[in-house]
Amino acid sequence: MVHNSPFARKIASYVQLGEIEIQSVSDLYRRRRKFAPGLDLVHQGEIDQSAFIMADGWAFSYKILSDGARQIVNFHIPGDFLGVRSVLFRTSDHNVEPITQIEASEVSKTDLFQTFSKTPRLATAVLWAASRDEAMVVEHLVGVGQRPAPERTAHLILELSTRLKLVGLGDKTGFTCPLTQYHLADAMGLTPVHVNRVLREIREAGMMTFQNGRVTFDDYESLVDFADFDRTYLDQDGPALKM
Amino acid sequence: MVHNSPFARKIASYVQLGEIEIQSVSDLYRRRRKFAPGLDLVHQGEIDQSAFIMADGWAFSYKILSDGARQIVNFHIPGDFLGVRSVLFRTSDHNVEPITQIEASEVSKTDLFQTFSKTPRLATAVLWAASRDEAMVVEHLVGVGQRPAPERTAHLILELSTRLKLVGLGDKTGFTCPLTQYHLADAMGLTPVHVNRVLREIREAGMMTFQNGRVTFDDYESLVDFADFDRTYLDQDGPALKM
DNA sequence: CGTAGCTTTGATGTAGGTCAAGAAATGTGG
DNA sequence: CCACATTTCTTGACCTACATCAAAGCTACG
Known part of the structure; x- marks a missing residue:
């Protein structure tokens, strides 16, 4: 319902x-x-x-x-x-x-x-x-200002994954993703060419595959580690409801 | 009062x-x-x-x-x-x-x-x-993601200037500014060394001087132009009060 | 089944980073 | 108000992450 x-x-x-x-x-x-x-x-x-x-x-x-x-x-x-x-x-x-x-x-x-x-x-x-x-x-802003391209990319994908899981799209293994490498580039302040190279690097490191409209986590733990992704980020501990 | x-x-x-x-x-x-x-x-x-x-x-x-x-x-x-x-x-x-x-x-x-x-x-x-x-x-985010360092710097200073003028601190000629080049660097995702060079460049172009705790606009118009600073940015056309 | 939008890769260029070190400025205790 | 310490600023030499330019291979869908 x-x-x-x-x-x-x-x-x-x-x-x-x-x-x-x-x-x-x-x-x-x-x-x-x-x-x-x-x-x-x-x-x-x-x-x-x-x-x-x-x-x-x-x-x-x-x-x-x-x-x-x-x-x-x-x-x-x-x-x-x-x-x-x-x-x-x-x-x-x-x-x-x-x-x-x-x-x-x-x-x-x-x-x-x-x-x-x-x-x-x-x-x-x-x-x-x-x-x-x-x-x-x-x-x-923190990502674009301070994180190197590979970490920044990993972080963005993990953020998306976390949000998608909250609404029941995707799981630990990955998610369906209509973004092009141009989208990633413009979100992260990089060129599409460089995004491509970075994605390859991450894929070859055995952490994640971004291909054919799908993100697949090949090693979720390493990726989280690599991106320095805070697992509590976007966690809902609930708003100030007692007001 | x-x-x-x-x-x-x-x-x-x-x-x-x-x-x-x-x-x-x-x-x-x-x-x-x-x-x-x-x-x-x-x-x-x-x-x-x-x-x-x-x-x-x-x-x-x-x-x-x-x-x-x-x-x-x-x-x-x-x-x-x-x-x-x-x-x-x-x-x-x-x-x-x-x-x-x-x-x-x-x-x-x-x-x-x-x-x-x-x-x-x-x-x-x-x-x-x-x-x-x-x-x-x-x-x-737009600045750090898309603007080159000199434009980014000019833009940030102009934003500060605009905000300060709204509360009666500083005017078209400049403002008192306690920021160090380290602050600027960490706000813009640059190194202090590079901020220093960029500030020199802007100063030598006759647009603005950032020195001794004071920002001086040597050529405000050129600076706005250079930074592609939107003059209506932060303008208060007032909130949706009729609600 | 062609053409437009993506992806991938190579060769080369450059903005901005790193390392190092001296000069100003600013602050602090006496 | 002066010595000394600390924090900033400035500049030079050198380096690297990422950009640019170019071109070929994919994919898709009208």
């Missing part, structure tokens, strides 16, 4: 859902639409932006510099609630583009605020998710 | 402050303490963290990797409200260290929520400030 949706599954792992919350989630969830790959669903500078709950597929948010360089800020997978910030506060300062065909529910500002006042617990969960996203951006 | 404080000044530029709001701000503001440079006021992993309103001095938030590398995530100046995220949601995932001696008001979780329910307009302003901080982190 509702709990089968990635969003509900994720939310439920943060807060105990009661009758009303389940109803609200299911309301938000019902109005799903499909979006084609490559067509931005959020763009920079737009006002009165909606938020989106991702139900299926992959997307990414990014910024473009005047010289055409693209920095991918984060990837979005099923269960993600994206654009909370733009909705709450003003114009969007970034773009969001689907990688695959995606299914997402558009949540208007009004809907969001109504849901918030009806079900404060849900509001907490949503804001908690937003705060998790922020932590991820910080982690990306 | 109250409006002379950097925090009130900044908040007032977002929302119209009424009687009650001014009172609240002034309440929060009164309980100031001094903190010595070098002693972290927030550390990673700590729970039930307070937020802080910076009244005077400079600080920075950062993360340390296991190999000792440090990534500075942002600098904090008077008027900044820091730690909103940690307070609202859980344990802190980063550290905050004062650069100079600072004066800051500690705002407990309880205080914050009380203020929020008493003065919703203030809540909006605070969340808006938090969202601005997030935008800055994204911009830092």
